[in-house]
Amino acid sequence: MKLLMCLECNDIFNLDLSEKSCSCGRSKGKYINQQLAEYTGEFALPIGFSNPSLINAIKDQPNEGLGKEFTAFVVPKKCETFFKRF
Numbered sequence: 222m223k224l225l226m227c228l229e230c231n232d233i234f235n236l237d238l239s240e241k242s243c244s245c246g247r248s249k250g251k252y253i254n255q256q257l258a259e260y261t262g263e264f265a266l267p268i269g270f271s272n273p274s275l276i277n278a279i280k281d282q283p284n285e286g287l288g289k290e291f292t293a294f295v296v297p298k299k300c301e302t303f304f305k306r307f
């Protein structure tokens with residue numbers, strides 16, 4: 222799952238086929254198709270969730286105590302499937 226974080230307003234949001242924007246309007250992004258996504262903005266940081274890891278964490282949601290961790294990662298500056306449009 223591809224998400225965008227705005228380092229100016231701290232919004233984190235998922236992407237859709239229609240362009241979405243953060244609260245301050247400086248970071249924008251969208252899916253181009255099921256695999257490719259693009260984003261713009263000097264404060265935009267691309268983030269990914271490992272889908273299998275998130276699904277497992279949802280299945281194993283604890284009733285109490287510590288939360289169930291899952292894998293999230295910052296996408297590399299050069300990425301062929303999630304890239305910055307200038």
Ligand SMILES: [Zn+2]
Nearest residue numbers: 227230243245
């Ligand atoms: Zn913002």
